[in-house]
Amino acid sequence: MDKVVSTATQAVVGIGNGATIASGGFGICGIPAVLIDAIADAGITGLEIYSNNCGTDGIGLGKLLERKQIRRVVASYVGENKEFARQYLSGELEVELTPQGTLAERLRAAGVGIPAFYTRTGTGTQVATGGLPWRYAQDGSVAVASPPKPVSEFEGRSFLLERALAADFALVRAWKGDRHGNLVFRMAARNFNPVCAMAGRIAVAEVEHLVEPGDLDPDSIHLPGVYIDRVLPLTAAQVADKGIERLTTRPRPSELPGE
Template sequence: MSLDKVVAGPEAAVADIPSGASLAVGGFGLSGIPWTLIEALLAQGADDLLVVSNNCGVDGAGLGLLLEERRISRVIASYVGENKEFARQYLSGELTVELTPQGTLAERLRAGGAGVGAFFTPTGVGTLVSEGGLPWRYDTEGNVELASPAKETRVFQGREMVLEEAIVTDVALVRAAVADRAGNCVFHAAARNFNPPAAMAGRLTIVEAEQVVEVGALGPDEVHLPGVFVQRVVELTPEQAQHKDIEKRTTRGERPATAAQGAS
């Protein structure tokens, strides 16, 4: 593969993603999500998608856009979050949802990228996570149509643990602050979140980068994700790079003056 992995644009990057593909998508809430690649995939038209992500965006933004257009058939995530349409589709039997503990989900993705088939963890032992019965899909009457199976458990050093399978997806979509032309990536602060493990899990990993630099511009200790995990890099325009919404903006009114402040 050529060392230069930069492609013409987001449309070209996602053009060959087929219907029925599985996607690992980086981000947490709306922090660090691949805004531009998601919108390009929405325009591209692929449907019946299996999405693995911490959550499924929010109403009207991020993965929520694909959800609203009925392009997602199954989600593996940690929580329903702020997305009312996600909850509605799940509870009305329109969407299959495999809820997974957050740390377990991150490790399932990382393990997939590291070539580890499965691992044991104490998280979820003694609950429906290990014993089975978590509702994955409801019917239209609200009855459980598909439930999670029981998982193998074993004792290690006196502690019971549950076996969790690694996740490998057809494609991964992630966002980086900086990437070089070979795909080495740097993430900014909290936007690092699920992006590295999601990128590792994809057989084809596409990165949208706010800034693209030449190979050698990044020091080895700066790199958060090695380019070996990346096949395509999309350089965002300045306008695309500024697209960073948040779920909720909370402001506080002016504080009333204290007695001490009033006397000063």
């Protein structure tokens, strides 16, 4: 039952070239930064990433992008990463853009054994009819386009079929965790982490505070340990090393005009 590993290198053992990885986080909030760094250092390539977004330039999954370790991304937002846009538009990266709620449900469905589900989201658009550019050719033409999705009617309304999104591995970050893999997330840092963990056949959690079994209030656990296979305790320095995606400030009151 003790799932603790001592190093990030041990935590990512088994992740090889061409693996599919569900990675938690939203922007760079709640990202498994230490595990991502371990993959970057290992030089693993051809990765297919399932994540809300792909980090920012040089941060989180953005590190893997810069090193050309990612082949394909399934995401719902990519606007904060210039290198992502460059690779996509130049035909170096395949991208499947997915509505954010649909992405979350595709991951959750994989974790609970649902192979596919119907949703209203995307009906009447190219999400349903196909033709979205997944990958461009070097001349700017569309090399790979999204296929049409099955559409059915229920009670007079159209719904399209979305498939579950199972991954070989899941990487997540939690505020607290015990040796059995039970996890607690803190505020907005929960975001996509639980559903990513559910989607991974092997799920690895880096935790800021490791506690002993029984120390967590059962009613406070956000994700039970049945979904987690490895737990990596972080050092104090790793816990403190958190980036700010977009620093926004305002002048001090004494510096405001007219004062």
